[in-house]
Amino acid sequence: MTSSAPAVRFRAVARHFGAVRAVDGVDLDIAPGEFFSMLGPSGSGKTTCLRLIAGFEQPSEGEIEIFGVPSAGVPPYARAVNTVFQDYALFPHMNVLDNVAYGLMVKGVPKAQRHAEARAALALVRLDSHGERRPAQLSGGQRQRVALARALVNKPRVLLLDEPLGALDLKLREEMQVELKALQRKLGTTFVFVTHDQGEALSMSDRVAVFAEGRIVQVGPPEDIYERPRTPFVARFVGASNVIEAGLAQALGGPAAPCSLRPEALSLLDGPAPEGWASLPGRIEDAQYHGASRRLLVAVDAATRLAVALPAAEGAGLAPGAAVTLGFPLSALWAMEAV
Template identity: 60%
Template sequence: MTDPQPAIRLTGLTKEFGAVTAVDHVDLEIAAGEFFSMLGPSGSGKTTVLRLIAGFEQPTSGTIELFGDDVTKRAPFDRDVNTVFQDYALFPHMSVLENVAYGLRVRGIGRKERIERARRALASVRLEQMGDRKPSQLSGGQRQRVALARATVVQPKVLLLDEPLGALDLKLREQMQVELKEIQRELGITFIFVTHDQEEALTLSDRVAVFNDGRIEQLGTPAELYERPGSRFVADFVGTSNLFDDAVSRALLGRGGVHSVRPEKMAVGSGETAADVRNAPGTVVETIYLGSGIRLVVDLDAGVRVSVLEQNDRNRVHDDERGDRVVVSWHDDDVVALGGADASSAPAV
């Protein structure tokens, strides 16, 4: 059962570096046992928030609470959190088991108990047979799991992960995303994960905070952020979106404002005639083969370039080529309003 007390509560959290405001009055609650991601481009403030929670930086103003306890002014070693970094920071001269047990040794835990707990931690990441090896004898994914075991063996209330998969190749990173989520569920520890990779955040998280210019642009579940982005920034950063400005929205939708439609919500064909379907003629400018899908880039006659993602399945009977005239279709329900000029006064569709 989830603890009703938030694992982390940030109130008015601000961090300034001279004239630069890296974190701008952030208010946030993260539930106990939650896999929570902070997503955003470089310089958006997400990593600074993580460092403030860890105690590596002190806020200019605001408070940080850990399970209701104000830890704002406490040193990193006096907070019940632990951090996993991208480079893992394993000791090369120690065995895997010694690396995992190191934090317990620093805390004065007796040898017998720390070895037993370290072995249990290695078992939790499925590396119980690797204890005698040195880090150099492990793969990148195995070293990442050793770093997780070392961080969790001291049983922190919150685990902070600073882009821990960034150094892995694509296939291993995808594999580790699944394993990381499984490990988090088994341990029941609150994970706070920082990444600039939107697919990674959507794959792993219970909830995601999208950061922009030191503030949280939008907070929600992966499905909420993807299906109903609250701003142009989120629509453009989380996944791929076709964005219609005010003029294009009026021409294609019959209403003003800025709107978005995801590429997979669009289709290329002869044009449906249902009342809730919009059709727009255009010209194919590029066809991109993706294996599992086909991405078509189409210049609509209304003056906007859109991307259409089609599944590469047995129902696909025709390959559109550059220069082909096509009709792009989408349903009204798949259009997301992002605000903008005269959006509120425009006629309804």
């Protein structure tokens, strides 16, 4: 093991369940201290990869290393990782302090020491005054923070988070996103975060791996994943981009390849398109008000519908059936692989 070893390394890793290849040849390095997200739809392989790191599953093929140490045959309790689950998995008969200290108790840490360490972990998540309460007396966000403290008290080198915000309402989810990222920066611990929520992955991560059908289809910083998708699947899944077929892209003056065109790159034109822009006449099929923005769905031909995101002040009064002209800079077309 060397100090330069990745926190987690996958080499040609596969996991089969009968004929199903849940993970299919994954190669991946996660850097020490990185907030790394695995993003994808249900059944894409991301949670199975997390379970492989934790030791809850074993690879059918390939190798996994944690800080340079091969994980084959190493049981979950002996790995330098801890997992935070979506359902919190708190013991209802124990108070918060004993829930957090449970892992230390299993390791044989004396009561006074484990309670002191548990209080310190609760302080990290701003629940140091809640130690005597039972989980049922806490809000959903507080229970999530207790689960986080229980994982952190064991001082893992890698913290695995399996859709930990999925059970929270929107406001709590957004608050926890901020808290999780701030905590990760403070601790410097490697976080591996599994989610199907694109907003979570983009807002918190240093890098994101997008999964589909057991494979990683793209990995990189959030800006690259969003602005420079590699394939139409990534473009559609991350941010719901418009995918312009190669023939239409070329006819508009763009590359002869399928292209991603983000909804916010489109504008409504009142006159000729500026130099370097393309224009398309269309008819509104749907119009939605989202507070700070408006979203339109515009049919530009029999087969093509374009999503348009506008500031709320624009497009007021437009309704389904209205004729519009869309415009966008040709530089907004991002050529992708044809798959």
